[in-house]
Amino acid sequence: MTEQLKGKVNYSTQGNIAILEVDNPPVNPLSSGVRAGLSEYILKANSDDSIEGIILTGAGRSFIAGADISEFGQKPDGPDLHTALREIEFSKKPVVAAINGTALGGGLETALVCNYRIGTNKAIVGLPEVNLGLLPGAGGTQRLPRLIGPSQALKMMLAGTPMSAKKALDQGVIDAISENSLIEDAILFLQDKIGLDEHPKVRDKNDKVIEARGDNNILAEARALAAKTRRGQFAPGQIIACVEAAINEDNFDDGMKKEADYFLECLVNPQREAMIHIFFGERAASKIADIPKETPLHPINKAGVVGSGTMGGGIAMLFANAGIPVLVLDQDEDNLKRGMGVIEKNYKMMVDRGRMLEEQKDAVMQLITPTLTYEDLSEVDIVVEAVYENLDLKQEIFQKLDTHTNANAILASNTSGLDIDAIASSTSRPGKVVGTHFFSPANIMRLLEVVRGEESSDETMATVMALGKKMNKASVVSLNAPGFIGNRMLSGYTYQANMLLLEGALPNQVDNALESFGMSMGPFRMMDLVGLDLGWRARKLAGIESPLVNKISDELCEQDRFGQKNARGFYNYSEGSRAPNPAPENEDIYKSISEKHNFVRREISDQEIIDRCILALVNEGAQILSEGVAQRSGDMDIVYINGYGFPIWRGGPMCYANMLGLDEVTKRMEEFAKSDEKFWKISPLLTKLATEGSRFGEAPSKEEREAKLSFKDSKNMGGV
Ligand SMILES: NC(=O)c1ccc[n+]([C@@H]2O[C@H](COP(=O)([O-])OP(=O)(O)OC[C@H]3O[C@@H](n4cnc5c(N)ncnc54)[C@H](O)[C@@H]3O)[C@@H](O)[C@H]2O)c1
Numbered sequence: 001m002t003e004q005l006k007g008k009v010n011y012s013t014q015g016n017i018a019i020l021e022v023d024n025p026p027v028n029p030l031s032s033g034v035r036a037g038l039s040e041y042i043l044k045a046n047s048d049d050s051i052e053g054i055i056l057t058g059a060g061r062s063f064i065a066g067a068d069i070s071e072f073g074q075k076p077d078g079p080d081l082h083t084a085l086r087e088i089e090f091s092k093k094p095v096v097a098a099i100n101g102t103a104l105g106g107g108l109e110t111a112l113v114c115n116y117r118i119g120t121n122k123a124i125v126g127l128p129e130v131n132l133g134l135l136p137g138a139g140g141t142q143r144l145p146r147l148i149g150p151s152q153a154l155k156m157m158l159a160g161t162p163m164s165a166k167k168a169l170d171q172g173v174i175d176a177i178s179e180n181s182l183i184e185d186a187i188l189f190l191q192d193k194i195g196l197d198e199h200p201k202v203r204d205k206n207d208k209v210i211e212a213r214g215d216n217n218i219l220a221e222a223r224a225l226a227a228k229t230r231r232g233q234f235a236p237g238q239i240i241a242c243v244e245a246a247i248n249e250d251n252f253d254d255g256m257k258k259e260a261d262y263f264l265e266c267l268v269n270p271q272r273e274a275m276i277h278i279f280f281g282e283r284a285a286s287k288i289a290d291i292p293k294e295t296p297l298h299p300i301n302k303a304g305v306v307g308s309g310t311m312g313g314g315i316a317m318l319f320a321n322a323g324i325p326v327l328v329l330d331q332d333e334d335n336l337k338r339g340m341g342v343i344e345k346n347y348k349m350m351v352d353r354g355r356m357l358e359e360q361k362d363a364v365m366q367l368i369t370p371t372l373t374y375e376d377l378s379e380v381d382i383v384v385e386a387v388y389e390n391l392d393l394k395q396e397i398f399q400k401l402d403t404h405t406n407a408n409a410i411l412a413s414n415t416s417g418l419d420i421d422a423i424a425s426s427t428s429r430p431g432k433v434v435g436t437h438f439f440s441p442a443n444i445m446r447l448l449e450v451v452r453g454e455e456s457s458d459e460t461m462a463t464v465m466a467l468g469k470k471m472n473k474a475s476v477v478s479l480n481a482p483g484f485i486g487n488r489m490l491s492g493y494t495y496q497a498n499m500l501l502l503e504g505a506l507p508n509q510v511d512n513a514l515e516s517f518g519m520s521m522g523p524f525r526m527m528d529l530v531g532l533d534l535g536w537r538a539r540k541l542a543g544i545e546s547p548l549v550n551k552i553s554d555e556l557c558e559q560d561r562f563g564q565k566n567a568r569g570f571y572n573y574s575e576g577s578r579a580p581n582p583a584p585e586n587e588d589i590y591k592s593i594s595e596k597h598n599f600v601r602r603e604i605s606d607q608e609i610i611d612r613c614i615l616a617l618v619n620e621g622a623q624i625l626s627e628g629v630a631q632r633s634g635d636m637d638i639v640y641i642n643g644y645g646f647p648i649w650r651g652g653p654m655c656y657a658n659m660l661g662l663d664e665v666t667k668r669m670e671e672f673a674k675s676d677e678k679f680w681k682i683s684p685l686l687t688k689l690a691t692e693g694s695r696f697g698e699a700p701s702k703e704e705r706e707a708k709l710s711f712k713d714s715k716n717m718g719g720v
Helices: 032-047 081-089 106-112 128-132 140-148 150-159 165-171 182-194 207-212 216-229 235-248 252-268 270-285 310-321 333-352 358-366 374-379 391-404 420-424 458-470 486-503 507-517 523-530 533-542 548-558 584-596 606-627 633-643 653-660 662-673 684-692
Strands: 009-014 017-022 053-058 062-064 095-099 102-104 116-120 124-126 176-178 303-306 326-329 368-371 382-385 410-413 433-438 447-452 474-479
Touching: 009 032, 017 032, 017 182, 032 053, 032 081, 053 062, 053 106, 053 182, 062 095, 062 106, 081 106, 095 106, 095 182, 102 106, 106 124, 106 140, 116 165, 116 182, 124 165, 128 150, 128 235, 128 270, 140 150, 140 207, 140 235, 140 252, 150 207, 150 216, 150 235, 165 176, 176 182, 207 235, 216 235, 235 252, 252 270, 270 474, 270 633, 270 653, 303 310, 310 326, 310 333, 310 358, 310 368, 310 433, 326 333, 326 374, 333 358, 333 368, 358 368, 368 374, 374 391, 382 391, 382 458, 391 410, 391 420, 410 458, 420 433, 433 458, 447 458, 447 633, 458 474, 474 633, 486 507, 486 523, 486 548, 486 584, 486 606, 486 633, 507 523, 507 606, 533 548, 548 584, 606 633, 606 653, 606 662, 606 684, 633 653, 653 662, 662 684
Parallel strands: 017 053, 053 095, 062 102, 095 116, 102 124, 116 176, 303 326, 303 382, 326 368, 382 410, 410 433, 447 474
Antiparallel strands: 009 017, 433 447
């Protein structure tokens, strides 16, 4: 019998077992009704003499996906989570968590107050709070180290990634895996335990934490891991401090008190707001405002990639990783062989690093088929073109694809900046043409800019966004406008870096300032990585004189300094190393070019460096937003965090500007405009929001948007 009572937990019984089923679709978060239901039904089961054991499980595909994020910052209704968890932990009758699906965050913490845990082979457990700038604040930092040892617990909490049922069993997070009916197995499991005098409580398992006392390595290793993988983040240090308390406090409840204090500190830290903004921002970015949710998707069962170079190879891996068979076409047999070799090598590296099993590698490799002929693409549902960046060549290839592929196939280009409409015009199906701008290395970088051409159909856009999700990309839509979103913003940022060099800063000062701000790589190290010669060669070829901003980098190229590729650029590199060493021999070049162009070199503060580079991003972002090239300001934050190494804990450039206050942002820009009026034209949208005391965050109103941009009427961004 199933009794539907108030709240969001269902209560039923099977013989001497009570079953509490969390029912809060779609993912069973711990909302107020769930907390109330858990408390109430644990008491009910305990006061029913016919009940001897309790199963706690979830309805649908989730066990409990975690806290209800929508309740953050509000006064919670009903009992708090700690109260509900205490009822479970001190239940007189044994409780087994029957983990039917995802048990994340508060979900796993709920399972940890149960006496036993059993999961299906599809169960997934994890404590992802660190990704939101938080720590597991419902006892997770105190119970997990007791269950699996502090070292493993720290790894799990600092990574914040979910763990499969098998791994959870190996590590001791769960006690058993059910291969058949979970509830039946949980009942059998419980019947076995019912006669015992005592049932284990995780809070009482002190062996592993006591063993860790005095072992400084555990915390030192965790600190090193956090410094490497979560540079600049606040929450990891708090998590480590909590585990330190779990190790050293004699009394479990004293550790819990510390956890509560450290949790509160995370909650009020601005990083938490920034990271939650990114969590929601990524979900928002995947939606296209004017495309109905029910738009049918074109099924993608087979794919093609044209060009087996740097990008084509990575994109082929993405299809294969998503389980989609992919043909890789190149015109050049040697390049094709080399491209397939690189793919194989990349997978082998994953196997060597323990990120993939040999069998998995064989399975994905089997999905990737090289070819030299377009006829082989006749049955694909999508092709991504990744040949050299040349419009004539791309148009020629799209014509061939139009002829040889099924009329319904989507044709996508990985162009970094060519006009998608011009590419589409070479086909008879412009509605099926779209830009898919992956970032290098495509199999690793999470950003995907989906470029919407004038005629890209709703179905094409929706299908490519869904494909991005399947490939685990952070997908963002950009209108077809020069530089799309990311590179257009980047141009102002690198412009400022180059101007700072002319005005008196040195590359390592600029890089260090921006890296201490949190950027993963400063602009000069980045330019060295990309190659200084690309722009220089292009300008030479076109017979264009170096613009002021490129005078220094072009002079470096004249002196045979191209960047990492020939071990010298803004920095020097030792053989086989990517570590930049200062290049004092360049300083005379900087000085003489500055003088030649009438700059009086001066001391420049780190703050000025940060402000000029980062606010350049913000101003261009505001302009992009007002033109409607991006749908929302959060989209630009997603682009910068996933494609350009912007620190996630600052929430992206637009979120950073919000936190600084748009009034302050415009004030600083006005100050810079005094010496460079031409560059610092403050976006009218930014001025408007600042004057209103408002923030970025809402889609601009229709009046704020200019007409949809096209290449013809857009300003020439140059240099992107
Ligand atoms: N490399 C990057 O960092 C990066 C990042 C984002 C986007 N992109 C864009 O991706 C595209 C590919 O760049 P890449 O760096 O992978 O280039 P690449 O030079 O590494 O590879 C290009 C491949 O295309 C093949 N090719 C050339 N003409 C062809 C034809 N007619 N038919 C079939 N194959 C042909 C070549 O043989 C070569 O294997 C460009 O549009 C580039 O702008 C590159």
